[in-house]
Structures are given as C-alpha cells and as structure tokens.
Amino acid sequence: MRLGFDLGGTNLAYGIVDEGKIIEKGSVKLTDLSPEAISNHMTKAYVELKEKYTITAVGIGVPGIVSQLDGIVVKCVNLNWVMVPLAELLKEHIEVPIVVGNDANAACIGEVAFGGMKGYHDAILLTLGTGLGGGVVAGGKLLLGHQGAGTEIxxxxxxxxxxxxxxxxxxxxxxxxxxxxLIRKYNELGTTHVQDAKSVFDRLENGDDVAVEVVDWFCEHFATGIVNLYNIFAPEVIALGGGVAKAFPKFEARLLHAISNRLFTNDLTYGKIVEAELGNDAGIIGAAYLADYQ
Ligand SMILES: [Zn+2]
Structure with a gap:
C-alpha cells in the first residue's frame, strides 16, 4: 500500500491507496504554511497510518514547480515556497521511498494508472478549474522537463x-x-452576469445568445490549444478534468467541430477526448503512483 498526499494552499489531503483505490482518507487544515509545519503534518499522518497499514512508498503532489527527481519544490506561489527540499525534510522521519511532484502531474498519473486514460502510453490530462492545469505522459513516462518546469499547459x-x-x-x-x-467573457458580453461557469452552460441549454457566443469562443480557443498538443505530443487520449469538464457533453460537438477545422492531416487518428474519472481523488491516487512513471 502507498500513502498519497495532495497539498493545497489551505488544506493537506491524504489517503492510503491500494490498487488505485483510497481505503482511508484524511485531511488537515493548514494554518502555518512553513515547510517545517507541513512536513510535520505529513510525518504525523505517516506514523499514524503505518500502525495500521504496510506502507511501501509515499508520494506528494504540490501545486507548483517541483523538481521531481530531486524532491525539491522549486517554486510554489500559494505556499510562498522557493527551493524547498521537501523530500530531504521528510526522509529524516519516513523510511520508505518518497516522491514529490507537481499536483497536476499527479492527477494525470492517477487518470493514466486507474482512471479515464487507463492503459494508454501517450496521454494528456487537462484540468479546467479556476485555471487550466495539466500533465503529459509520453511513451509511458511522465514528461517533467528541466527542474520539473515542463507541461505548464x-x-x-x-x-x-x-x-x-x-x-x-x-x-x-x-x-x-x-x-x-468563461465567467469573465460572459460578464463582458452579457447584460446580466453569471457567478460560475455552470451558469454559462445552463444558459447555453436555454438558447441564451450570449452563452452561445461565449461557448463558441471557448471552443475555438480550446481547439487551438488541443491541436497544438496533438501536433507536439500526438497523444492517444486527452482527458478533461475539473469542474468545467462536467459540462463536456454540452460543448463536445462544438469542440470536436472546431478541432476538425484545424487538424494537420486527416490521415492520422488523433487522440480521443474523454472525461476524467477520478475527480478530486486523482491527486492523492496519482501522487502515490508518481514513482512508477518517472
Ligand atoms: Zn499565463
């Protein structure tokens, strides 16, 4: 069994992962964001859980640039960390192998190992939330780049x-x-305002002209980005995760049409676009399996 951590700016979530399933979960609200305080929370969780489970590896997803092969958090804006040797700090107290990686990369590994992209060797996860995060698996390995700074999609x-x-x-x-x-564009163009992306898609369903214009704009640019990814990485599959992905059935036809207008050649089969399957658990599950894909 493995222990996966999903570190956020306000919360540390973790879980014992067995064959891709989380069998026990926990979380800690973070008040002190110092590396010492957070590594202490991680050590405490490990020490408690190893009483109950045989933990063979620990993986950690961090929301920032992580030099995964060195275990160093190069930069994390949310935590105000620069060049934090997190793996080193933890090694004093955790005797099993530790891998520290980027959280979006961890989610990508979760989806490749056990979720919507299971079994694929060339796969990309795009997580659409307040921002757009993602990870790339190429030839069965997570693409890291120098100092882990790659794939800031x-x-x-x-x-x-x-x-x-x-x-x-x-x-x-x-x-x-x-x-x-989506919210910004709708509120720029509309006479009434929306507070969330779901409202844009709800209004699209109701035939709202502004919503149609906004979703077309969204799909045109989404297609441009996806075709760039097709041309550079040639993935077999691209999974969409995050809150906006829940509306995928509502924009799928528009997106695929916009993509078809931009393809480099019609003689290739480009990666299919699917929904991610693990939801918020992808980060914990994927962190636990980062070691297998580096
Ligand atoms: Zn930017």
Whole structure:
C-alpha cells in the first residue's frame, strides 16, 4: 500500500491507496504554511497510518514547480515556497521511498494508472478549474522537463491575447479555457452576469445568445490549444478534468467541430477526448503512483 498526499494552499489531503483505490482518507487544515509545519503534518499522518497499514512508498503532489527527481519544490506561489527540499525534510522521519511532484502531474498519473486514460502510453490530462492545469505522459513516462518546469499547459500562448494572465502574459491558454475565462467573457458580453461557469452552460441549454457566443469562443480557443498538443505530443487520449469538464457533453460537438477545422492531416487518428474519472481523488491516487512513471 502507498500513502498519497495532495497539498493545497489551505488544506493537506491524504489517503492510503491500494490498487488505485483510497481505503482511508484524511485531511488537515493548514494554518502555518512553513515547510517545517507541513512536513510535520505529513510525518504525523505517516506514523499514524503505518500502525495500521504496510506502507511501501509515499508520494506528494504540490501545486507548483517541483523538481521531481530531486524532491525539491522549486517554486510554489500559494505556499510562498522557493527551493524547498521537501523530500530531504521528510526522509529524516519516513523510511520508505518518497516522491514529490507537481499536483497536476499527479492527477494525470492517477487518470493514466486507474482512471479515464487507463492503459494508454501517450496521454494528456487537462484540468479546467479556476485555471487550466495539466500533465503529459509520453511513451509511458511522465514528461517533467528541466527542474520539473515542463507541461505548464495553461500558460501555452495560443493568441496575441485579450485578458492578462496571472503569470503576467497575454494569450495564455487558461485565459480562454477555464471557469474564470468563461465567467469573465460572459460578464463582458452579457447584460446580466453569471457567478460560475455552470451558469454559462445552463444558459447555453436555454438558447441564451450570449452563452452561445461565449461557448463558441471557448471552443475555438480550446481547439487551438488541443491541436497544438496533438501536433507536439500526438497523444492517444486527452482527458478533461475539473469542474468545467462536467459540462463536456454540452460543448463536445462544438469542440470536436472546431478541432476538425484545424487538424494537420486527416490521415492520422488523433487522440480521443474523454472525461476524467477520478475527480478530486486523482491527486492523492496519482501522487502515490508518481514513482512508477518517472
Ligand atoms: Zn499565463
């Protein structure tokens, strides 16, 4: 059995994972965000759980740039961490192998190992929430890049840009393809406002003209990003996760049509687009299995 941690900016979730299933879960609300405080929470969870389970490995997903092969969190804005040697801090107290990785990469591994992309060797997860995160598995291995800084898919620049991204650039994929983008665009164009992305898709169902325009805009840019990913990685499958993915059946036909207009060649079978299956558990499950894909 393995212990997976999903570290967020306010919460540390963890679980004992056995054959891709979480058999015991826990979480800690974070007040002190220092590496010492958080590594102490992790150690405590490990020590408690190893009384009940035989833990053979520990994996941790962190919301930032992680040099996975070194176990170092290079930068995590939410926690205000720079160059934190998390694996080293934990090794003093945890005697089994520890892998520290990026949280979106962990979710991708969860989906490849046990979820919507199970069995594929070339696979991409796109998680659409307030931003757009993702991970790439190429030839059966997680693509990390130097210092683990690769596959920041949400910051792939797909246009000269409308809105400014959190990263300071314009034209980033996530400024078109995320819940935040859908809400912003609707509220720019509409005379009434929405608070969440679900409302945009609900209004689409009701034939609201602004919602139609916004979802078309979303799908056109989504298709541009996906075709870039097709041309660079040639995935067999792309899974969509996160809150916005729940509306996939409502925008699937529009998205596939927009993609078909952009394909490099019609002589190839490009990756199918599916829904992710593990939901919020993907992070914990995938973290526990990061070691198998590096
Ligand atoms: Zn950006």
């Amino acid at each position: 949400g910051h792939m620049i797909i246009s000269s840009g409308e809105a400014t991204c959190n990263c300071g650039n314009k034209g980033c994929f996530e400024t078109y393809v995320s819940a935040t983008a």
